[in-house]
Amino acid sequence: QQWATHARDGIKRSGYAESKVYLQLTRGTAPRDHVFPASVKPTAVMTVREMRPVEPALQASGIAVMTMDDWRWGRCDIKSVNLLPNVMARQKAKQAGAFEALFIRNGQVTEGAVSNVMIVKAGRVLTAPEGEQILSGVTRTIMLELIRKEGLPAEERFVTLDELLHADEVFLTGTTVEVLPVIRVDGRQVGSGRPGPVTQKLQAVFQRFVG
Structure with missing residues (x-):
């Protein structure tokens, strides 16, 4: 529900007639190592771009x-x-x-x-x-x-x-x-x-x- 709310808000603010929403999640930021710390907070990025269909x-x-x-x-x-x-x-x-x-x-x-x-x-x-x-x-x-x-x-x-x-x-x-x-x-x-x-x-x- 939270992501749907963010997506609707982003689409509304974009002003595009047709939009595409891209959501990217990572485990978060931490010192570079192949062993990841357990207490790191995940990072989320959502972008809204104009949807341009195939010609x-x-x-x-x-x-x-x-x-x-x-x-x-x-x-x-x-x-x-x-x-x-x-x-x-x-x-x-x-x-x-x-x-x-x-x-x-x-x-x-x-x-x-x-x-x-x-x-x-x-x-x-x-x-x-x-x-x-x-x-x-x-x-x-x-x-x-x-x-x-x-x-x-x-x-x-x-x-x-x-x-x-x-x-x-x-x-x-x-x-x-x-x-x-x-x-x-x-x-x-x-x-x-x-x-x-x-x-x-x-x-x-x-x-x-x-x-």
């Missing part, structure tokens, strides 16, 4: 992504400030002309640098399961609920790189990307090369939910 043109036309090895640590489910691998992956993707980097671990798709990944095959939506290899985003959870409410089959299991490359449709989910169609993976066309019918339907469903 409507990209939502309508779709984006390109590239894959790369997932060399992050073993607890990707922990939302820590250790984002160097994600930053480097996203930068590499940008330099290659792609919007996002998708991580591949042992031949399986885990997630994007700043997003979760879903594919559509034969009308079924597939996405990596919750666990130590992904950060399960709020938008991912909401979308799975909405997908099932729409009567579409959804399965949480790891998708292979080959399945990704031969998917009928691919899309990303995330707070800042919402539901974003992918039309090219590593330079290869996804499906028809345009946002597919399932993705477009889910974009509309999500907009109704947040609207």
Whole structure:
């Protein structure tokens, strides 16, 4: 309740039409040591910034992504400030002309640098399961609920790189990307090369939910 009050106050004071709230917690400040004192008071920082959604043109036309090895640590489910691998992956993707980097671990798709990944095959939506290899985003959870409410089959299991490359449709989910169609993976066309019918339907469903 306390954080909700702070968030509402920050949003009101910001004056933004749409805002995004970021909350960061640490164990506190203490002399540099790997053994942390027990009596230190935690530190909390909350920032409110303007929410700038993905350009409507990209939502309508779709984006390109590239894959790369997932060399992050073993607890990707922990939302820590250790984002160097994600930053480097996203930068590499940008330099290659792609919007996002998708991580591949042992031949399986885990997630994007700043997003979760879903594919559509034969009308079924597939996405990596919750666990130590992904950060399960709020938008991912909401979308799975909405997908099932729409009567579409959804399965949480790891998708292979080959399945990704031969998917009928691919899309990303995330707070800042919402539901974003992918039309090219590593330079290869996804499906028809345009946002597919399932993705477009889910974009509309999500907009109704947040609207």
